[in-house]
Amino acid sequence: MFISSSRGGHLKLKRIGHVWQRNFMVYTKLYKSSIALNFVEPVLYLTALGLGLGAFVKDINGVPYINYIAPGIVASSSMFAAVYECTYGTFVRMTFQKTFEAILATPVGVDELIAAELLWGATKSMFYGSIIMVVIAAFGLVDSEFVILVIPVLLLSGLVFAEISMIFTAIVPGIESFNYVFTLVMTPMFLFSGIFFPIDGLPSLVAKIAYFTPLYHLVNICRSFAAGKIGVVAGDVIWIVIVAAILAPYPFRLMRKRIIK
Amino acid sequence: MKQRAGLSSRPFLMLQKGCWQTAKNMAIVIARNLVKDYGTLRAVDSIDFQIVQGECFGFLGPNGAGKTTVMRMIHCFVPPTAGELRVFDMDVVKRPDEIKARIGVMPQDDSLDPDLSVVENLLTYARYFDMPRKESLRIAAELLDFFELRGKEKVNIKSLSGGMKRRLLLARALVNQPELLILDEPTTGLDPYSRHTVWDKLNQLKSGNTTLILTTHYMEEAEKLCDRVAIMDSGRIVTSDSPMNLMKLHNGNLEDVYLKLTGRPLEA
Numbered sequence: 001m002f003i004s005s006s007r008g009g010h011l012k013l014k015r016i017g018h019v020w021q022r023n024f025m026v027y028t029k030l031y032k033s034s035i036a037l038n039f040v041e042p043v044l045y046l047t048a049l050g051l052g053l054g055a056f057v058k059d060i061n062g063v064p065y066i067n068y069i070a071p072g073i074v075a076s077s078s079m080f081a082a083v084y085e086c087t088y089g090t091f092v093r094m095t096f097q098k099t100f101e102a103i104l105a106t107p108v109g110v111d112e113l114i115a116a117e118l119l120w121g122a123t124k125s126m127f128y129g130s131i132i133m134v135v136i137a138a139f140g141l142v143d144s145e146f147v148i149l150v151i152p153v154l155l156l157s158g159l160v161f162a163e164i165s166m167i168f169t170a171i172v173p174g175i176e177s178f179n180y181v182f183t184l185v186m187t188p189m190f191l192f193s194g195i196f197f198p199i200d201g202l203p204s205l206v207a208k209i210a211y212f213t214p215l216y217h218l219v220n221i222c223r224s225f226a227a228g229k230i231g232v233v234a235g236d237v238i239w240i241v242i243v244a245a246i247l248a249p250y251p252f253r254l255m256r257k258r259i260i261k
Numbered sequence: 262m263k264q265r266a267g268l269s270s271r272p273f274l275m276l277q278k279g280c281w282q283t284a285k286n287m288a289i290v291i292a293r294n295l296v297k298d299y300g301t302l303r304a305v306d307s308i309d310f311q312i313v314q315g316e317c318f319g320f321l322g323p324n325g326a327g328k329t330t331v332m333r334m335i336h337c338f339v340p341p342t343a344g345e346l347r348v349f350d351m352d353v354v355k356r357p358d359e360i361k362a363r364i365g366v367m368p369q370d371d372s373l374d375p376d377l378s379v380v381e382n383l384l385t386y387a388r389y390f391d392m393p394r395k396e397s398l399r400i401a402a403e404l405l406d407f408f409e410l411r412g413k414e415k416v417n418i419k420s421l422s423g424g425m426k427r428r429l430l431l432a433r434a435l436v437n438q439p440e441l442l443i444l445d446e447p448t449t450g451l452d453p454y455s456r457h458t459v460w461d462k463l464n465q466l467k468s469g470n471t472t473l474i475l476t477t478h479y480m481e482e483a484e485k486l487c488d489r490v491a492i493m494d495s496g497r498i499v500t501s502d503s504p505m506n507l508m509k510l511h512n513g514n515l516e517d518v519y520l521k522l523t524g525r526p527l528e529a
Contacts, residue, residue, distance in 0.1 A: 018388045025385065026376045098372035105336055105366035106389035106437070107358040261299055261339055 011115060015108045019116030020123070022103075027124075038081065042073045042132050046139070049196060060198065063227075070141035071222035072195030074150065075157075078129025079215055082158045083186055086121040086165035087178045093117075094169070100259060114255045118162045125158025126151060136226075144228025150221065157218045157240050163247040164214075170254035194219045214243050287314045289441060289472060290335060294344035297330050297496075304330040306496035307344065317463075317473040319483045321515065322493035323527055328476035329369065331493075332445050335474065336366045348441070362390060365439030367430050369446045369476075373418050379429060380405070380414040383436055390437040397436065404432040408462065424455030431462065442466065444475040448482060460485055478527060480515040490515070494523045 050066030060068045093099040103113055130151050136142055168181045192199065192206060193215040199207045210216050217236035224233045290312040297305040305327045312318045320328040333339045334346055337357035346353045348360045374382050380401055387397030405411050408428040413421070421429065427447070434442060447463065448456040463486055467473055477483055483490050484504050491501040499522045500507065504515060511518040519527040 014391065015389070018391075021388065022374070022385050025381070026374065029376055097375060098368070098370055099374060101338070101368060101370075102372035102374075102386070102433075103389060104338055105361065105364075105368070106386065107362045107391070108389050109358060 011109075011112050015112045016116045016119065019103060019108060019113055020120050022099075023116070023120040024123075038077065038128055038131075039135065042077045042135070045073050046070060046136070046141075067141050067143075067226075068223075069196055070136040070139070071147075071226040072193075072219045074129050074132045074136060074226075075193075075215060075218040075222045076190050076195055077132040078125045078154050078158060079161045079190075079218070080186070081128035082121040082125035082161035083165045083182075085124050086117060086162045087169055087181060088175065090117050090121075090166060090169045091172070091175050091178070094259065095175070104259070110256050110259055111252055114166065114252050118159060118166060118251060121162030121165065122155050122158035125161060126154040129154040129158070133222075142226045144226060146228050146230055147222075147225045149230065150225045153218070153221050153225075153237060153240070156237075156244060157214060157221075160214045160240055160244045160247065163244065163251050166251035167247070167254055170251065170258045189213050189215050214240055288312065289314050289349055290474070291347045292331075292344065293346075295331075295334065295341055295346050296343040297327070297334060297339065298342045303496055305334070305341075308491075308493075308496075308498045310491055310498060310501060312472065312474060314472055315467075315470045316488040317467050317475070317486050319487035319490040320474070320476045320493055321478065321480075321483055321490050321519070321527075322476075323478055325495075326493040327496040328493055329445055332366075332443050332474065332476060336364050336443050337361055362437065363440050365434035365437060365442045367434040367442070367444045367447055369449065371426055371430065373426060373429060373433070375418050378415050378417060379410060379421070382418065382429065383433055386433050387436045392437065400436060400438070404435055408432045409458075422455075424451055424458065427451060427455065427459060428462070431459065435466075439471070441472045441474065444473065446476055446478075448477075448479065456482075480519075480527070483515055492519055492522060499523060 046066065046069070050069055054065035057065045059065060100113060104110060133142070133147060133150060137147065165181075168178070168185075172178060172181070192202065192210045193213055194210065195215075199210045199216065202210065217239050220236045221233045221240075224230070288311040290310075292308060292310050294307045294309065295305055296303070296307050308327075308331070310318075320326075320331055322328055330339065334341050334353060335348060337348075337353045337360055340354050349363060351360055353360060374385065377385060383401040383404065384394075384397050387400065392400075405414065408431065410425065410428060410432065413425070418426070418429075431444075431447070434444075444463070448459050451459065460482070463473060463475075467486070473486070475482075475486065487504055489501065489503050490507070491498045492507075493499065500518075502510070507518045508514055511521050513521070516527050
């Protein structure tokens with residue numbers, strides 16, 4: 001996936017690993033202060049909507065409402081983990097902290113650096129999604145142990161969300177511009193990707209747009225796996241793979257342009 | 262890379278003293294008609310210079326003269342717009358990672374990792390050079406000794422003084438045992454005591470045969486450290502010689518030389 005982006009030379013996996021490891025190391029120092037927050041929001045959605053709204057909306061397609069939204073919350077938590085990391089996180093490393101400048105004075109090249117940032121975003125995405133999955137399983141909201149298969153998918157979808165975020169990071173004029181990204185892109189995607197209700201009820205244009213978002217397909221996958229239905233998600237997985245591949249060159253191209261004047 | 266691997270068993274400061282790769286007086290940085298444009302702004306305007314093994318070469322000039330851009334081209338951060346730039350006889354555009362493996366860079370701004378401790382900063386940086394853990398631990402310990410940061414290993418970066426941060430930045434630049442050390446305004450913003458400490462360390466490195474390239478707008482720094490200086494103004498090299506010769510030729514200190522050659526005072 002990263003081959004297309006290398007310019008005059010191949011990317012060294014080892015160096016990508018070094019930068020990934022730097023991010024991991026910093027994360028292990030800071031996670032205590034941030035990890036709790038990542039639990040709070042999904043649990044709030046589950047209780048407020050799952051229990052609160054669920055008292056009125058008994059079930060959707062025969063599934064109790066809280067069981068319906070729980071796998072979707074796994075998907076959205078996973079998405080937001082990658083998005084926060086590769087917008088605010090990457091931006092701070094690139095600008096205020098000058099981390100990129102320091103790294104690029106070593107044999108690590110800019111493409112290796114970006115590859116590591118994307119993989120780190122994908123890793124966090126997988127990690128947070130998996131944790132929320134454990135949480136909903138503990139609440140008894142998962143019907144099948146096949147849900148474990150979601151983990152590799154989360155890495156893949158995490159890569160897509162990391163790529164999308166990195167594209168924004170490469171083009172925003174300043175860190176405050178991420179407000180627009182969250183308000184105009186991420187929040188609508190979160191609301192209209194079938195987490196809280198099936199998208200077929202939406203006006204057809206909105207439903208069509210929703211169908212093209214990677215989150216919609218990830219929600220489908222999470223929901224099907226949680227219910228033990230495996231075969232039905234092949235199309236969704238292929239869609240995510242295709243999006244990951246199509247987007248792959250752009251974070252590299254745009255970040256290179258941003259970093260190297 | 263192979264020739265460097267064998268050296269890792271030697272103590273660090275010994276290594277700095279060895280003449281193990283290039284012969285004395287061999288040019289290790291060569292620039293010909295070097296140009297750098299940022300959009301419509303010509304930051305570096307067709308300059309030529311050569312820097313030889315073991316010397317300390319200074320780029321002098323006010324902010325915006327193009328000094329930092331020259332440094333950034335040498336350590337392969339920005340590509341030249343035109344002209345030729347060779348480091349260790351390699352083209353900066355074609356073989357950046359091989360060049361960067363043999364260079365140390367001390368940036369103008371603090372780019373230490375604020376979330377990592379003093380020693381973690383060094384070890385993480387060493388990893389980018391593919392250095393084995395054991396070797397980087399040993400070198401980090403030697404560097405912390407050399408820069409009088411012993412006992413601060415586990416200290417948070419945020420609680421270091423400005424002088425200590427500069428010394429740590431310099432230590433980090435030496436973690437890969439570079440043959441060439443690039444210093445962008447190494448003592449800007451430091452108090453006189455810290456400044457002298459950094460100068461002292463740089464002089465020690467110099468006598469150990471590490472080639473130094475620095476930018477500065479402190480004349481005293483240039484006089485104390487540099488064997489040769491290039492005076493830059495608006496992207497050009499106005500003159501280049503030893504500080505001694507320049508001062509003799511123009512009958513004054515380096516500030517007078519600058520004023521005479523460009524028609525304005527240096528620290529404007």
